[in-house]
Amino acid sequence: MSKVNRAQIEEAVRLILEAVGDDPNREGVLDTPKRVAKMYEEVFQGIHQDPREYFETIFSEDHEELVLVKDIPFYSMCEHHLVPFYGKAHVAYIPRNGRVTGLSKLARAVEAVAKRPQLQERITSTVADAMMEKLEPHGVMIVVEAEHMCMTMRGVKKPGAKTVTTAVRGTLAEDSQARAEILSLIKQ
Numbered sequence: 124m125s126k127v128n129r130a131q132i133e134e135a136v137r138l139i140l141e142a143v144g145d146d147p148n149r150e151g152v153l154d155t156p157k158r159v160a161k162m163y164e165e166v167f168q169g170i171h172q173d174p175r176e177y178f179e180t181i182f183s184e185d186h187e188e189l190v191l192v193k194d195i196p197f198y199s200m201c202e203h204h205l206v207p208f209y210g211k212a213h214v215a216y217i218p219r220n221g222r223v224t225g226l227s228k229l230a231r232a233v234e235a236v237a238k239r240p241q242l243q244e245r246i247t248s249t250v251a252d253a254m255m256e257k258l259e260p261h262g263v264m265i266v267v268e269a270e271h272m273c274m275t276m277r278g279v280k281k282p283g284a285k286t287v288t289t290a291v292r293g294t295l296a297e298d299s300q301a302r303a304e305i306l307s308l309i310k311q
C-alpha cells in the first residue's frame with residue numbers, strides 16, 4: 124500500500140490554486156489536484172526507499188580496478204522551492220575483496236536518492252556513503268552535474284548555469300591521479 128496521502132496533497136493543491144487567484148473549480152484544473160498527487164507520489168517515491176538495499180546484490184568477482192557508470196540521467200526536486208533540478212550522475216568505485224555489485228544497482232541507488240526533496244550535495248554524499256557501507260570498496264567517487272530550475276525560471280534566472288558536486292571516499296580521497304583518470308573518463 125502507498126505511504127503517500129494523496130487526498131491531503133489534492134486538498135493542498137486546491138488551496139494553492141485558490142491562493143494564487145485561480146479558480147479550483149474551473150474545468151481545466153478540476154483534475155489537477157488528482158494529477159499532482161499522483162505525480163508527487165511518483166517523483167517522491169525515493170523517500171520510502173533505502174539506496175543501501177540495492178547493494179545487497181554482490182557478485183564475487185576478483186576485480187579490484189575501477190568500475191565507472193557514467194551519464195546516469197536523474198531528476199530531483201530542490202527541497203527549497205520544490206521545483207526540479209536534473210542532470211547526470213557519474214558513479215565510480217574500486218571494489219575490494221571481490222565485492223562487485225550489479226551495474227544497474229548504481230543507477231537504481233541514484234534514482235532512489237534523487238526522488239526526494241533534495242539538495243544536490245546530499246544526493247552526491249548519500250550515494251557515496253551507501254556504497255562505502257555496503258560494498259566496503261577501496262574507494263568511491265561520485266560526480267553529479269545538474270541544472271536547477273529554481274535558478275533558471277525564477278530568482279537569479281541564470282539558464283545554462285551548471286552545478287557540479289563530488290563526493291570522494293576511501294583511497295580515492297588520497298589519490299589525485301586516480302581521480303584525474305576518473306574525471307577524464309567521464310569527459311570522454
Ligand SMILES: Nc1nc2c(ncn2[C@@H]2O[C@H](COP(=O)(O)OP(=O)(O)OP(=O)(O)O)[C@@H](O)[C@H]2O)c(=O)[nH]1
Nearest residue numbers: 201202203208241242243244271273274277278279
Ligand atoms: N547548496 C544548494 N543550494 C541549493 C540547491 N538547490 C537550490 N539551492 C539554493 O537554495 C537557496 C535558498 O535560498 P533562500 O535565500 O532561502 O531562498 P530564495 O529567496 O528563494 O533564494 P533565491 O533563489 O536566491 O531567490 C538558493 O540560493 C538556491 O539556489 C542545492 O541542491 N544545493
Ligand SMILES: [Zn+2]
Nearest residue numbers: 201203204273
Ligand atoms: Zn531551489
